[in-house]
Amino acid sequence: MKHKLFLMATMVLVLMFSLQAACFAAGPANLPAIKILATGGTIAGAGSTSSTTVGYTAAVAPVDALINNVPELKKVANISGEQIAQIASENMTNEVWLTLAKRINQLLSQDDVDGIVITHGTDTLEETAYFLHLVVKSDKPVVLVGSMRPPTAMSADGMLNLYRAVILAGSKEAVGKGVLVMLNDTIHSGRDVTKTITDRVDTFKAPEIGPLGFFTGDKPVFYRSPLRQHTTASEFDIMKLSTLPRVDIVYHYANNSGTAIEAFTKAGAKGIVHAGTGNGSIGKAEYPAVEAAQKKGVVIVRTSRVGNGIVARNGEADDDKYNFVAGDNLNPQKARILLMLALTRTSDPKVIQEIFWTY
Template identity: 55%
Template sequence: MKNIVVLATGGTIAGVSTSSTDTTGYRSAILTVDDIISQISPLKTIANITSEQFVQLDSADMTHEVWLELARRISSLLEREEVDGVVVTHGTDTLEETAYFLNLVVNSEKPVVLVGAMRPSTSLSCDGPMNLYNAVILASSPQSWGKGVLVTLNDTIHCSREVTKTNTALQDTFKTPDVGNFGYVVDGTPYFYRMPIRKHTYMTSFPIEKIKELPQVDIIYGHVNDRGTLACAAAEAGAKGLVYAGLGNGNMSKHMKDVLGVIQKQGVIVVRSTRVGSGVVTRNGAVDDDQYRFIAADNLNPQKARILLMLALTQTASLEEIQAIFWEY
């Protein structure tokens, strides 16, 4: 059997409630990882598992500092010959962000799988145990090697770059809008239907060993009659980059073009993403990026565009180089 390390960070999968029918009013991050694993006896039949309670928090409280420490710990574990893969339990609210960050900084072909739950451990039909069972199966499977950081919930497999949470409460909340699921886990067997094309993990130019801290990058949400107040405040507060969650194809008003254009001239990198749930933000499409010197986010949603911009800024401030990074990752 493969040797899998489970790193726990809290979240709903470790949540408890006073009622078995309460699926929203629970307390997150209560159970320890050993409590969770002890409830899933079939795990011992599929892998040799060791576990660590890395942190214990609601994923809304995730920080850059925890990201950096988690990535370093995962990288250290995967360097060991006897470790075959890592599973990270995580709250679903920011799971996609942590997964994509790890996808960009963990330099290993070995499987890393993030997993969570939409219902607390005390609820009827709680989904955490099966989700974790499937995550260990994925981390143990030779098919998972070299595919980057994976996300699994509700019997589906997703690439961390494209997956996003789409519903506040339903168990099938995690979806990949543009290109569909990576695959499925059916009766203990993973089925993959495509390969990731963009650079990740073992192909990364952002190894965690070289990253000491992450620069401030903020997200500004586009809307009717946006006067640019928040964008200006972010720049004045020290933001090195801004991601604009624009309208449609990353569009914005003439006023916002001028505001962000001025901010860009002050040395703040501006990336155009979209508030729409899917689709590509094309360069020089809705906005003349060459004129305003903006970056197009491709099909990364705002929260993931923010992560890639932060990492890009650890290496360069060249607009041409940053745009190339967005086409490559």
Template identity: 60%
Template sequence: MKKLLALLPMLSFSALLTAVQPALAQAPAANPALPNIKILATGGTIAGAGVSSTQYAGYQAAVTPVDKLLAAVPELSKVANVTGEQIAQVASHNMTGDILLKLAQRVNVLLASKDVDGVVITHGTNTLEESAYFLNLVVKSSKPVVMVGAMRPGTSMSADGPMNIFRSVITAGSKDAHGRGVMVVMNDQIIGARDLHKTDTMTVDTFKAPVFGYLGFVVDGKTHFYKPAARKHTTATEFDVTGLTSLPKVDIVLGYEDDSRTAIDALVAAGAKGIVHAGAGTASVSAAVQPGILDAVARKVAVVRSPRASLGIITRNMEFDDDKFGTISGDTLNPPKARILLMLALTKTSDPKEIQRMFDMY
């Protein structure tokens, strides 16, 4: 092939085609014994690059295209027939509802094909848990969907992206992975989308399932599962994004000492259809904020209580009268995931009782 490239300037198009055909004929065909896995790339640190192999601060995310990501892991050809597609190229804190809808709709189209056995999605880690939970609620297939990211850019001397991609493809091609909802594979661990938490700003073991535990592990090219996802997901949900062109506007307000209703009033005035109140402790609401919530609910804005601590359960009327104020308790969802579910719930209904049913179910 090197000799062929050296001759390119001297070859006519017909001569070039004649010369290339034997090389093309020798290209490996899809192995019918291996699963067919589609990789959808959206950007993030896993597609990032720095100016040196030791750089972390200041590297640029979302610059490496999907073909180069796959080329960095030639071992993929031994475990699956892999093809890639670039859906977006953004750092995940720039993910939008439009990108989420595009991604979900594309996943559903791919999984409906008999030629696709599973999907892997590369994604930035900043908002990975939100996108994973969104897909967990709207994917309409029992085939595996695996999301993967990296905490170090690809130019790092110890980049974690290539191994994470390799193990994600193994998981997406595993028959044992069917029917478990959307999963995230990083640092050898398989975590359910609903249970996923990013717990550290820098370390490679940042993603954990601190409340409900891991679904399983990937070891030496094989998946080991120990439990199913506990809540309804994918084909068992009532949410459908087919033909959906936008998502309702939902925002998050933080509760803290000496807070006020100012943020809630501003969001309602700006057209928010839902608000997640990330309250202190058991998602408590201060006396200063309570009138703002009452006014928001009166204006048909759905308000969900979720703990700013991100872990633990918030049941209905726990240290706050949800029945009186017309609010919704967030169960064990942290504020960002509560926002995801509230957005989808508002595509179906604005009835707080119905939305509460969904929070209790999903």
């Protein structure tokens, strides 16, 4: 009898220790479960000296090193990480976007994931953010974060940026606001934000529109929400796509011609975003190439190289006559993303115009 009681007591103790170990492995139950998906960039970079803030090597440290470098993360979330890519963000591709978006949708469909943080280089961070803003199918927070200085530099900004991005991804305030960008204590919408300065930590801004909110201490405070459709309200589904339609950007300048448009058409472009002067002007010398491209089914979107303001339909071009799409207030690189996704649904310029007014 004593032997049986001893065995039962031993089994109970083993079960208790197993449950404690499982709870410890999972982390405190009251903290949000945040997955960090790493893609490289300056935040994972290294310089030769502590004063090196230009000319460093990006995408050196793996995701585990990023997490271990900020031990405070364990106090605000249950953290796990995955390495999706290890690149400087000027090397970002459509294929990486599709891989990243599909993995995010898989993770956010799980009950044990409350939010996602993506570490990313700053050069194309705004493009990845807008792409995900349009294709993620969850209200759970998705936050992109990067840094302007490598971790080896004096006053490196990446550690604090990552810490606050994790807090943001685990906050109830960020739910339903689409894909967010968090750097320099400032919270932006993935649709509106752009990199505005080549080398300073306050580079990310949303010209004219402004940020969604800010961090005060360790608390995110929002002042507005994005109104254009996104995430769960988006019509775009990439889960079964292996490629995206080719869309290129043509930059307008004095004395230019239709050569770039001709080359992109010949290369197989399905759409061309024209970064025009002023309110999206297209030069007379470009029109023959534009019309030839349209005869081959290429959709032309007018945007502006100015960086601010709305490109008005039938403003600097007769959009109705030429079947152009006015790009609203999207910059050329973001208009390219929306056009790629629109072309997965339709090639009708009139329908695509409605899409540009919706997103």
